[in-house]
Amino acid sequence: MGIGPQGLDARLPGAQDVLEPFRTLMAQADTRIELARACLMIARDAYPELDMAYYLGQIERFGMRLRAQVGQRGVEEKVIALNEFMFGELGFAGNFDAYYDPRNSYLNEVIDRRTGIPISLSILYIELGRRIGLPLEGVSFPGHFLVRLRLRGGMLVLDAFAGGAPQSEDDLRERIERVVPKGAAGGIPLESLPLEQFLEPASHRQILARVLRNLKSIYRDADEPAQLLKVLNRILVVTPDASAELRDRGLLYQRLECWQPALADLAAYVERAPDAPDGEDVRLQLMALRAQCARMN
Template sequence: MHGEFPDLSADGPADRRRLFAEEARSGRPDLAMLCLLVGAEADPAVDEAALDAAQIELDRLAGLLPFGPTGPHAWACALADLLGGRCDFRGTPGDYQRLESSLLHKVLRRRRGLPILLSVVWIEVARRAGAPVYGVALPGHFVVGFGDPHEQVLVDPFAGGRLLTGPDAELMVAGATGAPLDPSMLAPADPLEVVVRILNNIRAWASTRPEQSDVALWALDLSLLVPSHPARLRYERAQLLVQRGEFATGAAELDAYADVVAAVDQGAAEAIKGKARAARAMLN
């Protein structure tokens, strides 16, 4: 059974972020819930009923799978038949240009999305049905794995569930990085890795659209709620605030980040302090 969503209308954005932080810091983070809370941040009109409806849809899809496939190959084929075939979940090049392609509740409705969001649908549907499933964070293209990671069956939900051979995965990695496939790239991705990658995608989408700086800001704010986030995210947030014209707040965050950096690199800290002074000068 999926988790219950408390009333999101009580405190608005603050309540959504509190729920996201609590889930991210829980012992076993719920991937679907985290992704749906990302969607709620993007679309404040999404309430707990809409989020529950998305979880119920994942439950419904899992109930359409045949009972008890045996072995990872059988599971992969069953999911491909249901999600890629009968339900037509897949991606198109145009999906990379749409923010809704990174929002789980929208992907469930449109049945289109980025590779990682389509993979989340596969993972959550298959997991509910008892399949040995996990995400595989190949560079540049997220896919799904079934079975023991040492003898796994890989599928590409973006291509409707096409089964991937070893050479297929090698070509994907070479195309994205120019480097050979390292076996470590085939390891199962944990839920927080998946959510961080989704948030990174959203930030990348917003970074090429200056009018969407509010999207970049909330994606950064959620990233900062994930345990063990990189300290550089605080610097990125401060810079974004300055770019948005929030000079005083951005300068204060630059100063705070400089204090952290000073412990390891005094020269870099002074440079950051200089950026803070320049930001404050914009107020004059």
């Protein structure tokens, strides 16, 4: 598997200590969770020497420059100024050429390289917008993370991956039709579904879970078990009740020959989800794990 010494460290109980600051942050009320800080904590799994103070300061410096330009403009003018500043002056842009590069999901790399994917660019967009009084919110739209801004009498939906471009109703419905399978709405035609149900604001925990699940998919497909384990550890801090993530971590521990943690995770999974479709398969895995652990005693 080619895990290497750094990967082996991820198996050790002491490796959990790096999660303590993240757990402390996640224990706060959702609206008090600082998205940028949480994202930089996630990035430390790939960049252990990352200087969080530098990157948080960089965001503050961006915000100060933007505030100086915006002054007392109205809401629409602030959105235009934000787009011109972030995507014009600073040069941020969507990474169309290497969409699945994991660096697109790490906020330090997004800031350094001035490129990212919809959710990482949206997080920075939201952070900068709030510094000029724009109460921007993330939207876990199907297949493509977006940003919304409530206006008097309506809502503005923006795509940070496309330079903050406003999204029309036709744009949004076209996105839905591209990614939502026909028949998924119980026989209701997709064009009849109210857009509002797809435009609910994402909580900070939901945003972070989506960032982490993107990384999970990338590291799973790249067969990088050490990084995948770090991502799963953080997902389970953000969403501790996510049974499927607990199962996946247990199976990964089993692959890494970490028998006791694998046994604990998979036993907890079948207890939480006794009627899961894969329950019998997991119970068979548990029998094998118990036998393995017995041989080690």
